Amino acid sequence: MLTVAVLISGTGSNLRALLEAAADPGFPARVVVVGADRQADGFAHAEAFGIPTFLVPFRDFETREHWGEELDRQLRVWKPDLIVLSGLMRLLPASVVDAWSPRLINTHPAYLPEFPGAHGVRDALAAGATRTGASVIVVDNGVDSGPILAQERVEVLPDDTEHTLHERIKPVERRLLIDVVRAIARGELELTAFSTS
Numbered sequence: 273m274l275t276v277a278v279l280i281s282g283t284g285s286n287l288r289a290l291l292e293a294a295a296d297p298g299f300p301a302r303v304v305v306v307g308a309d310r311q312a313d314g315f316a317h318a319e320a321f322g323i324p325t326f327l328v329p330f331r332d333f334e335t336r337e338h339w340g341e342e343l344d345r346q347l348r349v350w351k352p353d354l355i356v357l358s359g360l361m362r363l364l365p366a367s368v369v370d371a372w373s374p375r376l377i378n379t380h381p382a383y384l385p386e387f388p389g390a391h392g393v394r395d396a397l398a399a400g401a402t403r404t405g406a407s408v409i410v411v412d413n414g415v416d417s418g419p420i421l422a423q424e425r426v427e428v429l430p431d432d433t434e435h436t437l438h439e440r441i442k443p444v445e446r447r448l449l450i451d452v453v454r455a456i457a458r459g460e461l462e463l464t465a466f467s468t469s
């Protein structure tokens with residue numbers, strides 16, 4: 273059974289989908305802990321599924337490196353086989369990426385390498401793209417620049433707002449994330465083949 277830690281910052285809808293998938297006894301992975309950099313609404317999903325949580329508030333640390341050291345310490349307690357960044361709105365320091373990659377994956381609401389960064393949906397709209405997408409990648413030390421594990425196109429509709437477009441992308445992100453986690457757990461996807469260092 274593949275053990276998974278999930279890191280969030282927000283509502284955790286992708287986390288929720290993964291928890292629901294993992295509740296199926298036939299699913300080959302289990303979420304063992306959910307962590308966040310702030311008091312995230314998504315903690316409620318973890319609690320609903322009886323999954324432990326930890327909070328490492330970014331604002332409590334003087335530097336990103338110190339925050340990362342504490343995050344890493346918390347993750348090591350749980351010894352997860354895989355860490356999923358699911359809407360974690362912070363860049364991890366290189367020390368954390370180097371410690372865990374390639375067993376560290378991220379979901380992104382655009383068709384990478386198009387529109388990396390914190391505003392992938394907004395940037396696609398601003399660029400006038402007629403299609404964007406969703407991606408699951410291995411985290412490296414760049415911004416959304418790691419090896420792509422799965423991705424799928426999503427059409428942009430003429431009257432789309434950032435919200436409506438993001439709400440259409442998110443179900444695709446969820447499906448891709450669940451497929452990738454399942455494939456890793458079954459050994460169909462070998463993360464060592466995507467080593468980033």
Ligand code: GRF
Pocket residue numbers: 280281282283284285286287314358359360379380381442445
């Ligand atoms: C997802 O689109 C994720 O890729 C992006 O933020 C969103 C998180 O949504 N970085 P949620 O917290 O899972 O609802």
